Amino acid sequence: MNQSEEDITLVERYFDEALSERERMNFAARLAVDESFKSLVENEKILINSIRHHGLREDLEFLKNIEKGLDDPKVIPMRSSRSWYYVAAASLAAILMIGLFFRPHSSAQKLFAENFQPYPNVFEPTVRGTSEPTKRSEAFQAYEQGDYSKAVMLFNQLLQEKEEAGILLLNGNANLMLGNVEEAKKNFITLNADFDELDIQSKWFLSLCYLKSGDMEHAKPILEELGNTEISYARKAKELLKEVK
Amino acid sequence: MNQEEIILKIKTGGQSELAAVYKEFRDEFLHWITREYRCSADDGKDIYQMTILIFYDNIRQGKLQHLVSSVKTYLFGIGKNIARENLRKEKKFVSIGQEKWLWEHLTDEPSQHIDEGIFARAKLALEKLGQPCQRLIELFYYEKKSIPEITDALGYKNPETAKNQKCKCMARLRKLFEQETTSSSTIFNHESI
Numbered sequence: 001m002n003q004s005e006e007d008i009t010l011v012e013r014y015f016d017e018a019l020s021e022r023e024r025m026n027f028a029a030r031l032a033v034d035e036s037f038k039s040l041v042e043n044e045k046i047l048i049n050s051i052r053h054h055g056l057r058e059d060l061e062f063l064k065n066i067e068k069g070l071d072d073p074k075v076i077p078m079r080s081s082r083s084w085y086y087v088a089a090a091s092l093a094a095i096l097m098i099g100l101f102f103r104p105h106s107s108a109q110k111l112f113a114e115n116f117q118p119y120p121n122v123f124e125p126t127v128r129g130t131s132e133p134t135k136r137s138e139a140f141q142a143y144e145q146g147d148y149s150k151a152v153m154l155f156n157q158l159l160q161e162k163e164e165a166g167i168l169l170l171n172g173n174a175n176l177m178l179g180n181v182e183e184a185k186k187n188f189i190t191l192n193a194d195f196d197e198l199d200i201q202s203k204w205f206l207s208l209c210y211l212k213s214g215d216m217e218h219a220k221p222i223l224e225e226l227g228n229t230e231i232s233y234a235r236k237a238k239e240l241l242k243e244v245k
Numbered sequence: 246m247n248q249e250e251i252i253l254k255i256k257t258g259g260q261s262e263l264a265a266v267y268k269e270f271r272d273e274f275l276h277w278i279t280r281e282y283r284c285s286a287d288d289g290k291d292i293y294q295m296t297i298l299i300f301y302d303n304i305r306q307g308k309l310q311h312l313v314s315s316v317k318t319y320l321f322g323i324g325k326n327i328a329r330e331n332l333r334k335e336k337k338f339v340s341i342g343q344e345k346w347l348w349e350h351l352t353d354e355p356s357q358h359i360d361e362g363i364f365a366r367a368k369l370a371l372e373k374l375g376q377p378c379q380r381l382i383e384l385f386y387y388e389k390k391s392i393p394e395i396t397d398a399l400g401y402k403n404p405e406t407a408k409n410q411k412c413k414c415m416a417r418l419r420k421l422f423e424q425e426t427t428s429s430s431t432i433f434n435h436e437s438i
Contacts, residue, residue: 050368055383056387060347
């Protein structure tokens with residue numbers, strides 16, 4: 001493979017981000033039609049990725065050595081995994097955020113309807129017939145059965161006795177299902193302010209409350225924050241942008 | 246240390262900053278990931294190490310210039326993404342395979358096919374390149390150090406010398422890669438006869 005020195009310098013400058021706007025345009029145009037040039041660019045990319053891989057590998061070994069000198073933190077077992085929803089909510093945040101920038105405000109209600117799903121009861125799943133029902137078990141059971149009015153009534157009583165993150169989250173969801181947007185907002189704001197856990201969920205549902213009430217100004221920054229929590233979203237956002245253009 | 250200071254430290258610093266960030270969020274992250282995804286502490290550590298490397302690399306490559314949320318939120322977001330992808334592919338939680346994740350992080354497009362043979366040859370070429378060339382191009386392409394910074398770090402006479410040296414090292418690497426490719430296709434041709 002004999003490449004001209006000129007082409008090699010051009011490719012090197014491209015990867016060093018040293019090309020002018022005009023040079024970049026010419027570069028892209030040539031890449032589309034010149035197979036030999038394309039192969040040169042691909043090989044350079046492979047070499048640069050290999051260099052970066054080597055660096056990452058060395059840093060990984062460095063972290064592994066650090067890890068050897070550290071004690072294991074105590075692991076607290078959890079009752080139930082809620083990862084699927086946690087992840088789905090954050091993913092939707094990115095998509096919804098893009099939607100907000102390209103749709104008129106009037107469609108906020110539609111976006112809300114498309115994206116809102118009540119959070120499942122993963123905190124105290126109902127086990128029927130095992131013991132005498134209590135106010136607490138009835139509240140969770142009502143929520144699971146979709147009896148949101150009863151759930152809200154009982155959750156509010158429980159919250160007056162003691163604030164709990166899981167109950168605040170479910171109560172907010174039940175209020176949203178009933179259309180009590182202002183009550184739901186209060187639940188999620190309290191959850192976000194008073195607890196360290198469930199912060200992403202509280203922000204996600206709070207953003208939906210703002211959407212439901214057509215308050216785009218407050219919804220956008222929360223969705224932007226959620227959309228920035230995962231690196232893969234940048235790629236998804238780019239793909240979506242291409243589609244909407 | 247605020248978010249901007251952490252980013253600046255990572256950009257300008259070295260492995261000591263990497264170690265500091267690793268230790269700062271480690272316990273909280275491991276608590277969370279092992280509970281959330283029901284994985285072992287060792288699997289949690291594998292995910293955390295990848296998370297820190299991706300965070301670090303995104304800053305160095307200029308993909309992450311300022312944080313809207315906290316560093317913790319960003320790290321948990323990356324960790325969640327790794328765990329989720331792993332669960333999606335494997336149906337249940339198994340060890341993540343750090344090597345595979347390193348390559349996936351390096352490829353830009355989701356559908357981009359990774360030709361392991363080509364990368365193996367590139368790695369061989371890089372090994373044969375030797376020092377100080379290997380260190381120089383790693384500082385430039387991996388750590389994203391500027392030419393003046395490399396001049397100081399490796400003790401070159403001036404930035405122009407460092408820049409010329411970088412070009413020479415890359416030319417040598419291209420040649421070694423070409424040799425590896427030629428020799429591997431010769432072996433392949435012999436084997437197929």
